[in-house]
Amino acid sequence: MAHDMRTPIESGCPDGFQYMHPVMRKNYGQWAYHEDPQPGVLVHVSHNGEKIWTVRAGTQRILDVFTLRKLCDIGDQYGEGYVRFTIRSNIEYQVADEAKVQPLIKALTDAGFVVGGTRNSVAMMSHTQGWLHCDIPGTDASGVVKSMMDELIDEFKGWNMPNRVHMTTSCCQINCGGQGDIAINVQHTKPPKINHDLVSNVCERPSVVARCPVAAIRPALVNGKPSLEVDEKKCICCGACYPPCPPMQINDAEHSKLSIWVGGNHSNARGKPTFQKLVASGIPNNPPRWPEATAVVKKILKTYKEDAKDWERMNDWIERIGWPRFFEKTGLPFTKYHIDNWRGARASLNASTHIRF
Ligand code: SF4
Numbered sequence: 001m002a003h004d005m006r007t008p009i010e011s012g013c014p015d016g017f018q019y020m021h022p023v024m025r026k027n028y029g030q031w032a033y034h035e036d037p038q039p040g041v042l043v044h045v046s047h048n049g050e051k052i053w054t055v056r057a058g059t060q061r062i063l064d065v066f067t068l069r070k071l072c073d074i075g076d077q078y079g080e081g082y083v084r085f086t087i088r089s090n091i092e093y094q095v096a097d098e099a100k101v102q103p104l105i106k107a108l109t110d111a112g113f114v115v116g117g118t119r120n121s122v123a124m125m126s127h128t129q130g131w132l133h134c135d136i137p138g139t140d141a142s143g144v145v146k147s148m149m150d151e152l153i154d155e156f157k158g159w160n161m162p163n164r165v166h167m168t169t170s171c172c173q174i175n176c177g178g179q180g181d182i183a184i185n186v187q188h189t190k191p192p193k194i195n196h197d198l199v200s201n202v203c204e205r206p207s208v209v210a211r212c213p214v215a216a217i218r219p220a221l222v223n224g225k226p227s228l229e230v231d232e233k234k235c236i237c238c239g240a241c242y243p244p245c246p247p248m249q250i251n252d253a254e255h256s257k258l259s260i261w262v263g264g265n266h267s268n269a270r271g272k273p274t275f276q277k278l279v280a281s282g283i284p285n286n287p288p289r290w291p292e293a294t295a296v297v298k299k300i301l302k303t304y305k306e307d308a309k310d311w312e313r314m315n316d317w318i319e320r321i322g323w324p325r326f327f328e329k330t331g332l333p334f335t336k337y338h339i340d341n342w343r344g345a346r347a348s349l350n351a352s353t354h355i356r357f
């Protein structure tokens, strides 16, 4: 029987141009240069002389409706009704009138928001969702971000660092997040514990077996029921088996730790990508304020600030002084686990801006 097909519902991101400030839309791709008049403020100048100011404030990634309304009200009252969010959860207000910049900053500051995060500051940490939406977190990334940024607020507000510092957290060991000048990642240190009574009802065993990167999982019969077993000598404690098989619990209050990696950077017009390296491991995953992890991050930032030359990024600085000096200067203990250049990347990842696969 012939019938009309339902038209698909478009549920992706809407076209961003309709929400752009008119000056920005008009001059899209036509900017001559931009300047940083003060921390948290950018001014872009077009080839035709038109200017637009951007004021950046940090927000938590998971915004409640009331805060969002408050931020939008500030944009309507003190800005020109246009905002955008950056990938690091900052809100940016655009205004074409310079006279609006200072009142806008004052309104944001009075409402408790922090203006900054531009140029050579510690930018807002990019992070993943943790307990709120994902099924495999080993910690709450948003909580780690809040605790650390509370301590780094002056580095966000000012231009105190040699160059910009991008930090990231991820709340499991295998998926999103976790690439930056400093990355705080979950580190499981024990293989998963299997609840054999549940495996046959909950898990598709072939998909779980296929999921393990080191082939450590085998099908097994336990108490007459189909289940799984883990070769613990092979297991690298990555946690990849937990999402398809929740009875393979790997999160553990004592043995799931945090680790800190430094020196990651994407390739750009001037340099190849650099891979981050593990510099601190086995740090307690200690909510609600994660003081041990914060202390390590502050130690690294302090050494970088004192020792790096102007405009050296974290990876440039470490490359210049060398890894042994990095550990000496930061005072972090060096163990055999710490440095590993992943040679496989040469064949499989983009190593320059020129060749793309
Ligand atoms: S880092 Fe892992 S746990 Fe966190 S949101 Fe991403 S996939 Fe989920």
Ligand code: SF4
Pocket: 191, 192, 211, 212, 213, 214, 215, 216, 217, 230, 234, 235, 236, 237, 238, 239, 240, 241, 242, 250
């Ligand atoms: S934690 Fe990782 S390495 Fe260990 S069994 Fe699970 S998938 Fe395999």
